[in-house]
Amino acid sequence: MSRPAVTVLMPVRDGARHLPEALGSILCQTWRDFECVVCDDGSVDATPEILARAEAADARLRVLRLPRSGIVAALNAGLAAARADWVARMDADDIAAPDRLEHQMAAAARHPESAAIGGAWRVVGADGRVRRHIAPPTEPDAIAEALLRHNPLAHPTMLLRRDAVLALGGYRAAFHSAEDYDLWLRLAERHPIRCVPETLIDYREHAGQTAWREIAHRVHAELGARAAARARRAGLPDPADGAEAIGAVWLRAAGVSEAEIVATMTSRALGTAKDALAAGQGPAARAALRLLRAQPGLRPRTRVHAALLWLCSLMPGQRQ
DSSP, X not given: OOOOSEEEEEEESSOTTTHHHHHHHHHTOSOOOEEEEEEEESOXXXXXXXXHHHHXXXXXXXXXXXXXXXXXXXXXXXXXXXXXXXXXXXXXTOXXXXXXXXXXXXXXXXXXXXXXXXXXXXXXXXXXXXXXEEOOOOSHHHHHHHHTTSOXXXXXXXXXXXXXXHHTTSOOGGGTTSHHHHHHHHXXXXXXXXXXXXXXXXXXXXXXXXXXXXXXXXXXXXXXXXXXXXXXXXXXXXXXXXXXXXXXHHHHHTTOOHHHHHHHHXXXXXXXXXXXXXXXXXXXXXXXXXXXXXXXXXXXXXXXXXXXXXXXXXXXXSOX
């Protein structure tokens, strides 16, 4: 078989509800020279049957059936199996624009020195309605600067140069929930990262979304990624080398203050609660608000805000 120009890498675990639509949006791309590698991370729902039918119907689809080991292991397995020089990430609950790969491969041809190429995305609710549109910076310097403060890129929009990612050792398991952010920071230290202005995917908000779970772990991982990047920029060894997980104890040892941890946790929990409420997901909002209330030293205004949001989460129209 000839090597494809791009490998679409899609990890999935128990994603039967949205998987057919996500697969369909990839298999009908206007750019035809690709393979799609789906890494099934030990699914126990109808996902294996859906993938078996799709694999039999389209030779561009390859399924890796893996033991349940988590998204980082699935992503690294997919990278190892990819046959193309460029790897396009895709999630099993999102929808790719028909010309997504066409736009990104055109950008890759114009800028082959880039290690990653992202793009804009739309956030859609479970009902398919667009909630907001997000457009990240497009130029390498602006992206590198933004990365020092937060993650401006959406993982499932990214096109990655496989050799550059593998040279860094791929995704790091210690940063689970922020494995993408850690990778972007490491890539940006060596290579340009760009984005195209076009909208590449519809990013679906739904009850099972990982962004609404494990908020504390995600915040720890993001703070850890920035702390590790600061150490590397200072010429010090990467404190995350050999780490199995990033938690509060690790962060303090890496020089992250308790005030920064609390401030980031408070901001993220509050933002997650608002997003969940906007999507009609009361339970996810209340889980975020419990985390918010657990933070020490909350201002009275923040406590009142949290109480009002809690009441909103109990109103008709919110999933209970």
